[in-house]
Amino acid sequence: MQDTRVLGCAVVAALGLTCAGCGADVSSAKDHGARGEGGAGGAPPGGVPVTIQLEHRVGGLPLGESMVDTPFTNAAGNAFGVTRLVYFLSDVTLTPRGGAPAVAAGAHYVDHEEPATREIELSLEEGVSELASLTFTFGLPPEANVSGAFVTAPESLMEWPESMGGGYHYMKLEGFWSHGDGEVVPFKAHSGAAGGTDYSVAVELDAAGLVVEGDALHLRLIMNVEQWFEGPNLWDFRERFTPPMYGIMHDAAAQRSLQQNGATVFSLEVP
Amino acid sequence: MRWAARSSRAIGAVFALACGPLFTLACGVLGSDEDVDLDHLVQIPRGFPPMEVPDHNPTTPEGVALGRQLYYDQRLSNGGARACADCHLQERAFSNPAASGVLAHVNLAWSRYFLWDGSEEGTLEDVMRFEVEEFFQTDVERLREPDLEEMFQAAFGTPEITTERAALALAQFQRTLVSGNSPYDRYMQGDRSALSASEVRGMKLFYSERAECFHCHATALFTDNLFHNIGLDAEVDGTGRGAVTGRRIDDGAYKTPTLRNVAVSGPYMHDDRFATLEEVVDFYSEGIVDSPTIDPLIVDPRGGGAQLSRAEREDLVAFLRALTDEGFLNEPAFGPP
Ligand SMILES: [Cu+2]
Numbered sequence: 001m002q003d004t005r006v007l008g009c010a011v012v013a014a015l016g017l018t019c020a021g022c023g024a025d026v027s028s029a030k031d032h033g034a035r036g037e038g039g040a041g042g043a044p045p046g047g048v049p050v051t052i053q054l055e056h057r058v059g060g061l062p063l064g065e066s067m068v069d070t071p072f073t074n075a076a077g078n079a080f081g082v083t084r085l086v087y088f089l090s091d092v093t094l095t096p097r098g099g100a101p102a103v104a105a106g107a108h109y110v111d112h113e114e115p116a117t118r119e120i121e122l123s124l125e126e127g128v129s130e131l132a133s134l135t136f137t138f139g140l141p142p143e144a145n146v147s148g149a150f151v152t153a154p155e156s157l158m159e160w161p162e163s164m165g166g167g168y169h170y171m172k173l174e175g176f177w178s179h180g181d182g183e184v185v186p187f188k189a190h191s192g193a194a195g196g197t198d199y200s201v202a203v204e205l206d207a208a209g210l211v212v213e214g215d216a217l218h219l220r221l222i223m224n225v226e227q228w229f230e231g232p233n234l235w236d237f238r239e240r241f242t243p244p245m246y247g248i249m250h251d252a253a254a255q256r257s258l259q260q261n262g263a264t265v266f267s268l269e270v271p
Numbered sequence: 272m273r274w275a276a277r278s279s280r281a282i283g284a285v286f287a288l289a290c291g292p293l294f295t296l297a298c299g300v301l302g303s304d305e306d307v308d309l310d311h312l313v314q315i316p317r318g319f320p321p322m323e324v325p326d327h328n329p330t331t332p333e334g335v336a337l338g339r340q341l342y343y344d345q346r347l348s349n350g351g352a353r354a355c356a357d358c359h360l361q362e363r364a365f366s367n368p369a370a371s372g373v374l375a376h377v378n379l380a381w382s383r384y385f386l387w388d389g390s391e392e393g394t395l396e397d398v399m400r401f402e403v404e405e406f407f408q409t410d411v412e413r414l415r416e417p418d419l420e421e422m423f424q425a426a427f428g429t430p431e432i433t434t435e436r437a438a439l440a441l442a443q444f445q446r447t448l449v450s451g452n453s454p455y456d457r458y459m460q461g462d463r464s465a466l467s468a469s470e471v472r473g474m475k476l477f478y479s480e481r482a483e484c485f486h487c488h489a490t491a492l493f494t495d496n497l498f499h500n501i502g503l504d505a506e507v508d509g510t511g512r513g514a515v516t517g518r519r520i521d522d523g524a525y526k527t528p529t530l531r532n533v534a535v536s537g538p539y540m541h542d543d544r545f546a547t548l549e550e551v552v553d554f555y556s557e558g559i560v561d562s563p564t565i566d567p568l569i570v571d572p573r574g575g576g577a578q579l580s581r582a583e584r585e586d587l588v589a590f591l592r593a594l595t596d597e598g599f600l601n602e603p604a605f606g607p608p
Pocket residue numbers: 169172190249486
């Protein structure tokens with residue numbers, strides 16, 4: 001029930017882009033939560049189902065379900081705790097060695113607090129034995145990042161104001177951090193196409209050596225949250241999240257910096 | 272502020288079919304195919320989400336007419352002499368300056384949580400069942416009069432009168448209370464003369480991180496339909512959404528009200544503590560009180576708020592006033608039958 005609902009929302013969002021019109025058959029699309037074209041939906045029945053489980057960690061530890069009371073001290077010495085993490089991944093593609101890639105086309109909305117959104121399903125061709133890479137766009141590619149593309153919540157709530165360039169947030173990562181004098185202040189690491197410039201991140205993860213065994217494949221895709229602020233660009237919250245706004249939506253340099261750090265934020269594991 | 276802050280979230284809709292990114296008329300989502308002339312009953316404004324209508328309660332002219340009758344009919348209340356419309360006044364966007372904490376009825380078709388603490392959850396049918404059966408404790412015997420029997424017959428095919436049917440009809444009427452034609456909307460549709468220079472400045476401020484209004488009063492609905500502690504009080508233990516969910520992090524959080532027609536729906540906040548929009552904007556500017564569960568989207572809780580200049584505050588209020596939809600407030604079809 002939960003799954004159907006959330007995947008369904010993703011379908012609507014995707015349909016919004018292609019304007020498939022009224023009366024789309026939801027049930028036929030819900031298995032892959034993607035635009036039909038070229039997506040995993042095209043995989044032949046009898047393919048190998050792949051489940052990618054998204055996990056969010058801070059300093060190696062899982063982000064608590066309620067995200068309360070878990071301050072973490074980053075490399076710059078700022079203690080922070082996360083209270084909200086929502087973001088888009090687009091066109092998640094699993095490429096095997098010698099075989100057709102499995103694609104979850106379109107945007108996938110993830111909310112840390114909604115477990116059903118933390119799962120992506122793909123289908124690999126039968127006969128594939130070894131993987132090569134997992135690739136995706138963190139955020140939305142420019143052609144999909146168009147105001148009005150998402151009309152239903154929760155995706156629509158990711159809107160990025162026209163006056164700041166339009167489109168949608170790639171990510172809302174929010175919480176509190178200790179300013180050093182015992183007081184705790186907010187931080188709002190919201191990323192998006194600030195001023196209309198594309199800051200989405202092309203992520204490519206090496207999957208060589210991972211082998212498909214049995215009739216299903218489970219992968220774990222991890223966002224190492226602190227890495228947004230650590231490598232290659234080290235963020236000192238005192239310089240980035242400054243009063244009164246404690247936000248960076250207007251800050252092109254901060255967006256570029258997050259984009260650069262984004263390449264090393266994700267890692268892949270086999271559970 | 273301590274290490275604990277989180278407003279609860281809710282994924283919006285149970286799911287509806289999309290009809291394209293921007294559309295102006297209701298489509299298949301709204302009711303089933305056989306419904307007559309739906310386009311004239313409910314028009315979905317540009318940029319709004321599709322409206323979801325449960326299969327078992329399609330919107331029909333007869334159902335809407337009955338719902339409207341009941342909304343204005345004192346026979347609905349058990350023994351008492353009150354109607355929904357006694358507290359929910361159309362010219363006040365169905366809020367009320369006199370009764371306390373009355374929530375406006377504006378675009379509720381897109382809500383999934385009702386009442387300030389979200390304690391009623393589900394569809395309009397669900398909240399109307401609560402209103403009829405628990406709040407009004409409707410006595411169906413009082414409704415068994417020829418005029419109403421005729422209307423129940425027209426709406427549901429038989430003259431049988433039940434609280435369930437009353438709730439269904441009220442939900443249908445409520446679905447027609449759609450507001451999306453304010454000067455702001457006309458401006459967004461290309462009429463650059465619809466907003467004054469001050470209102471445009473206020474709009475830019477509204478959609479900036481400096482004022483931060485847009486993250487919560489989001490989308491064309493001007494609400495995210497979620498719950499937040501915006502920093503009204505220092506003591507929040509066991510209040511608001513927290514009293515419903517039992518989660519500490521929801522303490523002090525209340526439903527984000529829409530800002531459409533907010534100029535006429537005062538006084539403001541769940542406890543009516545502000546009489547005017549000026550007071551509300553002063554609050555966001557310098558009256559914020561830090562607390563353990565305050566939302567990080569509130570600007571500078573430690574410094575008391577966004578610290579807007581006098582001119583900025585005036586612009587922001589001017590923009591809020593530009594969200595008034597005169598057509599909605601004066602639509603005869605929403606008034607007494
Ligand atoms: Cu933002």
